[in-house]
Amino acid sequence: MDIREYLKKEKEKIDRYLEKYLPPEGAYPSIIHKAMRYSVFAGGKRLRPILLLTAYRAVGGKKEEDVMPFACSLELIHTYSLIHDDLPAIDNDDMRRGKPTSHKVFGEAIAILAGDALFSFAFELMLKTRVPPGVLRKAMEVLTRAIGTSGIIGGQVMDIEGEKLEPDPRLLRYIHSHKTGAFISAAVEIGGILGRGKKKEIEALRKGGGYMGMAFQIVDDILDVVGDEKKVGKKTQKDATSGKITYPAVYGLDGARRRAERYTHLAINSFERLGKKGKVLVEIAKFLFERDR
Template identity: 45%
Template sequence: MKSSLDDYLKKAVSQVDAAMDGFLPLKEERPGSIHEAMRYCVFAGGKRLRPILSLAAAEACGGKRKHALPAACAVELMHTYSLVHDDLPSMDNDDLRRGRPTCHKVYGEGMAVLCGDALLTEAFIVLCHAKSRKRYSVGDMVVELSLTGGSRKLIGGQVLDLEGEGKKLSKDDLVRIHEAKTAALLTASLRLGAMSANAKPRQLAALTKFGHALGLAFQIVDDILDVTQTTENLGKTAGKDQIVEKSTYPSVLGLDESRKEAARLTAEAMGALDIFGEEADPLRKIAGWMLEREY
């Protein structure tokens, strides 16, 4: 099973990277400095989890990957923008991302701010290459991504995260933060992929439930890895949450309970896929891999 999943992931990553290479401005296009920075951040590696989920969701709903590629690339560009800004000295202040120096360490803080802004804007340009379906227009998809990236979700979650530093948060506080951050973007990735395939309402609802549970499980595993893995393995600074006195699932629940909660949420996510047949097997395998991952 692992071999088949590895092949699936590699092929999906290759397709997404090729599509993003075509969508993004070349560094030779003026002003070249910003386009070079954008490409540096986008092609720094990474698991490409969110765009892969978009493609897998489209397939689960009977669609084709090529129709989901604009949505897949758009969510990855939004995700990359959020990482560039999160790493800034005024935010999480990190020097390493995906095993390489962060954008502001290479290009300067001002350029990193503009790079993040440009990637976010580019996400919507790319999404407009999608095709309207019977149930969902391109406008519907733009609204979906806009709401996910705005103050009600992604940015709002970052605000709660910043305000929570140095404070002892409850489990409910953590859930509110990560519903708005990690879970929201994972869910949008799935929903946009499903929309590109003209998903039926019950399919879209099931994938929404799947994404919510999977996103929270993913964050818990991320928090666990932050205290159990090395910087070399993670590709980012290990133990950073402790350094900035940020509440995490291990600090609130303990490692053992955190692992149990991640497993419970993964099982909940799997259950949401019961309405699908074998066409959703890639999603099931990805969920299992996310729970067991070590980086």
């Protein structure tokens, strides 16, 4: 299989659903719906929804459309967290995915509220997932643990606080595993839960997702140093000058690459426990390691 083609097709499909689900720009009050759509459609790989759907199919899930609301809700949550991260008070980023960030276009007040609105709408959408309510509840439990202070937000907080601290391998691992790893792991695990996978399968997905998330964030760090600004779509070399704790800063570029490779192998090992059905996830893990944007 051609993994690039697979990811492209999946992305296009998810974009169509996002287009369908999100409130139209004209809906009152128009400005907030414009801002929500602006950030959601400013690009993005749709990685988290793709992982959910791929894991869902890997455990034998057949009714993709039934779980599409949950898949798309992950992208909305991801977008909310980027909008807030980019705010002047936090990372103060003017560009994201090659376009001006929300607060540059709509002002800070609307950017904060657009993030909040995407977060809120994600839950509204998620509840439309067509699975038995007990299964949905379980999937939502996994999600909420991954996005709170024991997940994304915990990682973001230490990412900010860490700028004042000495680069330290333990802190670095905490930030990456929480800021990125937890959510990617949850995306894959939720796919397994919604697809009614066996306990062992779900466990393999959860672990593999966690490793893949770590590799993903380390590659992100590396691309910030060596990446082509046009391809990456945001200012590179930013981490180095801002004092952020990154893998290249702590281990050097080669050390960072070796660690990304190691996590990728661990992810592949986990996904291979699913047998032939884990093949696509293995390919995604490889692709994410080799990517240049």
